[in-house]
């Protein structure tokens with residue numbers, strides 16, 4: 001061993017002596033090369049456990065972060081009174097698109113940089129998946145699909161009509177309350193009740209129709225709720241109308257109401273009539289033996305007391 005080391009040392013010494021500064025130069029450049037190679041591997045070379053994302057993936061992640069911030073801002077701002085679906089559907093679609101951009105590369109071997117693997121599945125937190133799931137759940141709980149068009153590019157026609165009527169109702173309320181709040185006496189809402197009953201009734205009818213249609217479509221996967229914007233608007237208006245203004249509800253569909261209530265009213269009469277007729281029929285059958293019996297007892301009594 002020692003002799004080999006000694007031999008090696010001798011060779012090196014001879015080399016150093018013969019080549020001199022050239023050897024030092026080559027050694028230095030070798031070290032530099034190694035360093036550069038290590039840096040490159042750190043940056044991009046090794047697959048899998050890299051501390052840095054590839055630039056393309058970093059761009060996708062930044063885009064997702066941006067759109068999730070936009071959506072969060074919109075949801076928070078439109079929380080009360082609820083205007084989530086009508087205001088934030090564009091932001092939601094952007095977020096879905098960004099998530100899709102990241103997720104699309106799953107199992108795509110032709111893609112050189114697999115962003116889905118490194119962004120969506122590389123750690124136990126998986127924050128991008130968690131965020132996306134949260135937005136999906138929120139959107140589903142709000143039933144926003146219910147007031148958007150099929151392709152969800154904008155509000156559905158019925159929703160537009162409903163929101164327009166809602167706006168008209170609120171405007172009518174405001175107009176008829178003008179100059180009332182300044183008085184100390186309790187507000188007189190008779191004007192509101194009289195002048196806004198038309199719009200209110202239309203709004204109420206439309207809402208009931210939408211609900212009915214939604215329930216009929218309920219078997220095909222839809223839930224029983226309308227979208228939260230519509231529900232909340234109706235909730236607010238109904239509470240104002242009946243609790244704050246104490247207006248009576250104008251009967252919406254009078255014909256079926258009258259039909260049903262008159263049918264219920266006549267039910268006892270029908271019942272008594274039918275039972276009366278029924279018993280009359282029975283009496284006719286029983287009439288003979290009864291009269292004989294009663295006559296006999298009458299005779300008995302008369303005999304007793306005479």
Ligand SMILES: *[C@@H]1O[C@H](CO)[C@@H](O)[C@H](O)[C@H]1NC(C)=O
Nearest residue numbers: 104105106107108109110111
């Ligand atoms: C795989 O990636 C290529 C290149 O980006 C793309 O054209 C193709 O649509 C992807 N395939 C799938 C199934 O996502």
Ligand SMILES: *[C@@H]1O[C@H](CO)[C@@H](O)[C@H](O)[C@H]1NC(C)=O
Nearest residue numbers: 096099100129130132133136
């Ligand atoms: C959220 O919903 C969209 C569309 O329905 C779907 O493509 C996406 O995979 C969902 N996100 C998660 C994390 O499930």
Ligand SMILES: *[C@@H]1O[C@H](CO)[C@@H](O)[C@H](O)[C@H]1NC(C)=O
Nearest residue numbers: 148149150151152217220222
């Ligand atoms: C929604 O659109 C898809 C195609 O974009 C169509 O297959 C589906 O039948 C439509 N659904 C309704 C309820 O219109």
Ligand SMILES: *[C@@H]1O[C@H](CO)[C@@H](O)[C@H](O)[C@H]1NC(C)=O
Nearest residue numbers: 149150155156157158159160
């Ligand atoms: C919704 O309204 C638009 C324009 O007002 C009309 O072109 C479209 O046919 C309507 N859609 C439905 C489903 O009524």
Ligand SMILES: *[C@@H]1O[C@H](CO)[C@@H](O)[C@H](O)[C@H]1NC(C)=O
Nearest residue numbers: 166167168169170171172174
């Ligand atoms: C109703 O809509 C008009 C025009 O879009 C708007 O200026 C007004 O503020 C709305 N009224 C209410 C009560 O939201």
Ligand SMILES: *[C@@H]1O[C@H](CO)[C@@H](O)[C@H](O)[C@H]1NC(C)=O
Nearest residue numbers: 185186187188189190191192
């Ligand atoms: C409310 O105002 C109407 C007219 O606008 C009036 O006829 C009515 O007597 C008033 N009611 C009360 C309680 O002040």
Ligand SMILES: *[C@@H]1O[C@H](CO)[C@@H](O)[C@H](O)[C@H]1NC(C)=O
Nearest residue numbers: 193194195197198201250251
């Ligand atoms: C609204 O109220 C007015 C006055 O009370 C009444 O004449 C009218 O018939 C009502 N309209 C409806 C739709 O109930």
Ligand SMILES: *[C@@H]1O[C@H](CO)[C@@H](O)[C@H](O)[C@H]1NC(C)=O
Nearest residue numbers: 228231232233234235236239
């Ligand atoms: C209506 O409002 C009440 C109280 O303000 C609330 O408890 C209820 O959940 C609301 N209903 C809907 C359908 O939003």
Ligand SMILES: *[C@@H]1O[C@H](CO)[C@@H](O)[C@H](O)[C@H]1NC(C)=O
Nearest residue numbers: 186242243244245246247248
């Ligand atoms: C609402 O109106 C009815 C009569 O229409 C009255 O008996 C009741 O006291 C009123 N309630 C409130 C809270 O004003």
